[in-house]
Amino acid sequence: MxxxxxxxxxxxxxxxxxxxxxxxxxxxxxxxxxxxxxxxxxxxxxxxxxxxxxxxxxRVFGSLKKEMVEKLIQGFIKIFKGNTDDFIEILLDLVNQGVLPADIAKELGNAVIRHFNEFEDNMKKDIIELIKSTGFVPKEEYDKLKKEYELLKKKCEGQSG
Structure with missing residues (x-):
């Protein structure tokens, strides 16, 4: 290999x-x-x-005009701002103009969106870990801990009374 x-x-x-x-x-x-x-x-x-x-x-970039390359780049920028609809619209526009073959557009769209989602998921995990390292916990975890505390408090009050 x-x-x-x-x-x-x-x-x-x-x-x-x-x-x-x-x-x-x-x-x-x-x-x-x-x-x-x-x-x-x-x-x-x-x-x-x-x-x-x-x-x-x-298969593609040799035949792309400068404005089409710029449009594609704008699509990538939009997807990293979280707007996948505009990115897909740009890919479809390139397919409709005969600039980008449909199978390549589909592969490109799927690959970019998959990588963006993985990037976004990893970023969320990193942010959560950073917040946890400061001692803060997500609301769901806080609510769960609060309920456990209330139950323990009631048990303790019941045993001392």
Whole structure:
């Protein structure tokens, strides 16, 4: 299996041939039936993300006009602000104009939304952990603890009386 490392600076390094490569190279490896795994600088498997980028780059961006690229970028910005509807609308617009094949638009939309949701979920978990580390607890947990306290208080009052 060919292992490719993606560095923070977005460069791709093929550990088999010990040199930097491009998305086109990865697309060619896959076309030739080679098994490829791509990992990021933290060791996470990002193979599917890179395959998608390689497919899109090979099939789409060569034919995109500057304003279409800008529109797509605006779509990405909107999705990171939480507006997936506008992002999907932009993808559909690109499909309707014949700029983006429908299967690529679907893959791109699903991949971006999935990664955004994972990012959002991780961010929520991190915020909750940060809040917990300060001694605060979520309302549900507070309510549960309060009920337990009230029950214990009643038991103690009943035993002392």
């Amino acid at each position: 060919r292992i490719i490392k993606k560095y923070k600076n977005r460069k791709l390094y093929d550990t088999s041939i010990k040199k930097f490569i491009t998305l086109s190279d990865i697309a060619n490896f896959v076309k030739n039936g080679e098994a490829v795994k791509v990992i990021d600088n933290l060791g996470n498997d990002i193979t599917q993300e890179i395959f998608l980028k390689a497919r899109i780059k090979g």
